[in-house]
Amino acid sequence: MALPEGYTFRKLQLSDYETYVENLKVLTTVGEVSLESFTELLNHWQSLPELYHPYVISNVEGSVVATGMLLIERKLIHECGLVGHIEDISVSKVEQGKKLGYHMISSLTSIAQELGTYKVILDCSPENVGFYEKCGFKNSGIEMVRRF
Amino acid sequence: MALPEGYTFRKLQLSDYETYVENLKVLTTVGEVSLESFTELLNHWQSLPELYHPYVISNVEGSVVATGMLLIERKLIHECGLVGHIEDISVSKVEQGKKLGYHMISSLTSIAQELGTYKVILDCSPENVGFYEKCGFKNSGIEMVRRF
Numbered sequence: 001m002a003l004p005e006g007y008t009f010r011k012l013q014l015s016d017y018e019t020y021v022e023n024l025k026v027l028t029t030v031g032e033v034s035l036e037s038f039t040e041l042l043n044h045w046q047s048l049p050e051l052y053h054p055y056v057i058s059n060v061e062g063s064v065v066a067t068g069m070l071l072i073e074r075k076l077i078h079e080c081g082l083v084g085h086i087e088d089i090s091v092s093k094v095e096q097g098k099k100l101g102y103h104m105i106s107s108l109t110s111i112a113q114e115l116g117t118y119k120v121i122l123d124c125s126p127e128n129v130g131f132y133e134k135c136g137f138k139n140s141g142i143e144m145v146r147r148f
Numbered sequence: 149m150a151l152p153e154g155y156t157f158r159k160l161q162l163s164d165y166e167t168y169v170e171n172l173k174v175l176t177t178v179g180e181v182s183l184e185s186f187t188e189l190l191n192h193w194q195s196l197p198e199l200y201h202p203y204v205i206s207n208v209e210g211s212v213v214a215t216g217m218l219l220i221e222r223k224l225i226h227e228c229g230l231v232g233h234i235e236d237i238s239v240s241k242v243e244q245g246k247k248l249g250y251h252m253i254s255s256l257t258s259i260a261q262e263l264g265t266y267k268v269i270l271d272c273s274p275e276n277v278g279f280y281e282k283c284g285f286k287n288s289g290i291e292m293v294r295r296f
Contacts, residue, residue, distance in 0.1 A: 024225055031227035041228050051199070052222075071221055074200075077172055077236060079179035080189050085233070088225060113296050120296075121271065123289045132292045141271045143289035144280045148261050148268075 001106070004098055006060035009107050012067075014042060016056060019064035023056075027090040053111060057100050065092040066100040070108045072115060084112030086122035105135040152246055154208035157255050160215075162190060164204060167212035171204075175238040201259060205248050213240040214248040218256045220263060232260030232268035253283040 003009065012020060017038045024030050045052035053070035071085040086108055091101045112120045123143040124132055151157065160168060165186045172178050181189075193200035201218035219233040234256050239249045260268045271291040272280055 021224070028225050030225050033224060033228060037228050038224070041222060041224055044222060048196070048199075051196075069223075073219060073233075073235070074189060074192060075217075075236065076169070076181060076186070076189060077176050077178050080181060080185050085221075087221070088223065109294055118296055119293055121291060121293045123269065123271070123291055125289055129290055129292065135294075137292035137294045139290055140293035141273055141291035142277055142287055143269060143271055143291050144277065144285035145267055145269045145288035146257055146283075146285045148266055 001099060001103060003057065003100070003103055007065070007098075007100075008058050009103060010056060010058065012042065012045075012054040012056050012064075014039060015062075016058070016064050019058075020056060020067060023064045023067050023092055024088065024090050026093060027088060053108070055104070055108060055111075057104060059095070065095040066090065066104050068104040068108050070112055070120075072112070072117065078118050082115065082117040084108070084115070084117040084120035086112075086120055089122075101131065102135060105132070109136070151205065151248070151251055152207075155213070155246075155248075156206050157251060158204060158206065160190065160193075160202040160204050160212075162187060163210075164206070164212050167206075168204060168215060171212045171215050171240055172236065172238050174241060175236060201256070203252070203256060203259075205252060207243070213243040214238065214252050216252040216256050218260055218268075220260070220265065226266050230263065230265040232256070232263070232265040234260075234268055234270035237270075249279065250283060253280070257284070 017035055021033050045054055051072055055068050056064045057066035059065045067090045069087040071087055073083045075081050109120050165183055169181050193202055199220055203216050204212045205214040207213045215238045217235040219235055221231045223229050257268050
């Protein structure tokens with residue numbers, strides 16, 4: 001499934017600061033993130049390129065309209081297997097209906113598979129189960145949380 | 149809640165190779181993990197001490213009887229917040245009834261809180277929800293998986 005013309009799936013970059021932060025506000029509390037904090041965080045992620053794989057979809061103007069993080073964990077189980085964690089998926093509200101979420105999930109899943117993971121996991125709210133099933137995922141457990 | 153006398157909650161170390169690998173077989177497929185692979189993996193985890201926090205409980209003989217991994221992820225959301233992922237909890241079948249699982253979860257949760265995370269999350273099967281509720285966790289979503 002192709003992206004709309006002029007839209008690009010690509011790695012997060014420093015010039016995405018404003019629209020990346022703005023886009024994530026669709027998802028949850030972001031709070032104040034200065035350019036300095038963003039730069040430091042992006043440098044941290046880029047210093048661990050086997051672990052953190054932050055991606056975006058940008059539109060014709062180059063603005064971020066969807067986000068997604070693929071975190072690769074090295075485990076001992078499954079013969080020292082790799083697991084991909086998909087985190088922080090967000091799609092701009094004004095860009096709904098263009099299958100950007102589907103494209104983001106499919107792309108991150110393909111990257112995880114190419115990197116040799118034996119599975120990709122993510123947590124979602126019950127109302128999003130149907131969407132992830134369309135992306136080829138299956139219900140496999142319960143997410144539990146403890147907040148501080 | 150104290151551990152049984154002579155039992156210790158501590159970081160995973162190289163000399164745990166055999167009993168660590170054996171203990172994880174309670175949980176899932178481990179497959180063949182040579183001492184060389186284990187050494188390489190432990191070195192990798194130890195080279196990323198802000199990220200990987202592999203812990204064990206050992207018994208009087210020094211054998212691993214419970215395992216747990218705390219993975220700390222740096223996010224942008226929540227003002228560049230930290231999230232703790234609890235992974236690969238296993239308790240030896242012959243050591244059940246000593247609250248080792250409870251001790252492991254409580255200890256990893258405390259470490260995550262000390263490290264400044266805003267939440268700790270984990271995935272479990274429906275039959276373990278009650279156990280994690282006793283550990284102070286709440287149901288917060290659905291785990292979805294895609295296996296390769």
